[in-house]
Each structure stands twice: as structure tokens, then as C-alpha cells.
Amino acid sequence: MSTATEEKEEIEFIIAFIYERSRIRLHDGKEALIRARLGKRMRLLGIPTLRDYCRFLRSAEGQEEVQSAIDALTTNYTHFLREESHFDFLIKTALPALLAKGQRRFNVWSAACATGEEPYTLGMYLAEHFPLAEGWDWRLTATDISTKALATAGQGIYSEERMRHVPEAWIRRHFQRGHGRWEGHYRVKPALAGRITFRQLNLLEAYQHAEPFEVIFCRNVMIYFDRPTQEQLVTRMARFLVPRGYLLIGHSESLNGLDVPVRCLRPSIYQAS
């Protein structure tokens, strides 16, 4: 039986451990969330106490479990067409400004893509406004730290309920309706899915991209990091923007007061020099 002090120590260990591996800050108030989410993992693994689970995470055999713990503790909430004004800005302002000299090829990065709704939304907007049939050539890179979220994203299958923000005409053009056991589900068509490369990437570790991006969406992830970590993340990310490229963050996030190489055009929209 663990004492209250031991239990507190275990929660503190989890908070520090997740911070060290992902730079995600799970504040003390998140204790109930930590218990509930790791409780599921423990039941699955047959581990009786949080103390044993912490021991497992520290052990050599527990190293694979580290990713599952991160997956369980990160919040992957997202939906199609979320914070829609960003997509309008992308197609009406950002891309026309950057592509003014006749450039037909460009890249967009969805940097914390969760279960894929954000990159597929980007793909639908681009397909509608920059059709490949008219000579446009664009690619999307979509990354996340969570392998579980990425597996869903890569599959590209969504329930009817999750499709509720997508206009009917877009569903017809970009999705296949499921039959039989897939009744009530929709799968992204290969023409759209084929423009998107999904891969695991921790925004706080060193990473590379083969080509720079005209626009980066890094939305609703910064909120989990402390200010020095945000500064580091944006500085690193800005290196992968073309000159005058755009960085879009979540509506409730801000880079105010951070020393970063992008300037604010309007709330949540930034531009590299």
C-alpha cells in the first residue's frame, strides 16, 4: 500500500519524466488526468500500482512504454476546419503574396497534426484553390510526437460524427464513403492522401527537412510548453521557413514578449523576415 507522500512523489516523477522526454508541462493540477490516463495503461499491462509503473518506465524493458505514456498523456483534440480563418488567410493572403512571381510549387507543414484533421483540411483547401490540374504542385508534411495519433492520421478514416464540419461537396470530392462494416465512416481519397507525408517528429529535438516551407501551421501545441521552450521551438522552426514565409499558431496562443525571428502580423499570424 503506498502512502500519500509516496503517491505525491510518483506524480512528481511522472511530471518531471514527461517534461524531460517531451518538454510538455503537466502541471500539478493535472493529477487526476495523469492517474486516469496512466491507469488505462497500467490495467492493460497488468501493473497494479503507479509506483510499479514508474519503476517500469525507468527500467530497460520499459523503454517502449515511454512512448505509450507520452501518447496517453498528450491531448490530441482537433477537428476538421478548426480555427477556419487561418485557412482563408492561407489561400487568400499568404500563398498569393508568396507566389506572386509565378512560382507554382510550394510546401506547407502541419507541425502538430494530431489525428490528421488539420493536414487533410489544408489539403482540401489547397486542392480547391490550387488544383494540380492547373499546374500547381504542392506537398504537405504532417508531423506529431504521438505515434498513436499518427497511425490514425495515416489511415485517414473518420466517423460521420467527426466529419460534421466538412462541407458536403468536399466530402463527395475528397472522401470515399464506407460500406459494410465501414458504414458511417469516410476515407480520404488517395489523390489527396498521396500529397501528404506523415512522420513522427518531436518539435523539441533536432530535426531536418529536405525543403523549406512557405507556410507552417503549429497550432495548439505551444500552449503545453513554458516560455523558454516556446522561444527555442519557434526559433528552430523559423529556420525552415522561406524568406517572408508564414507561421500560424493557435488562436489562444501568443508569442508576445518572446525573442523570436518572426514578426506578428495579427493575432496568431507571424511572418519571417
Ligand SMILES: C[S@@+](CC[C@H](N)C(=O)[O-])C[C@H]1O[C@@H](n2cnc3c(N)ncnc32)[C@H](O)[C@@H]1O
Ligand atoms: C491539441 S493537438 C493540436 C492539433 C492541431 N494542430 C489543431 O490545432 O487542431 C496537440 C498535438 O501536439 C502534439 N505534441 C505535443 N508535444 C509535442 C512535441 N514535443 N512535438 C510534436 N508534437 C507534439 C500532441 O501529440 C498533439 O497531437
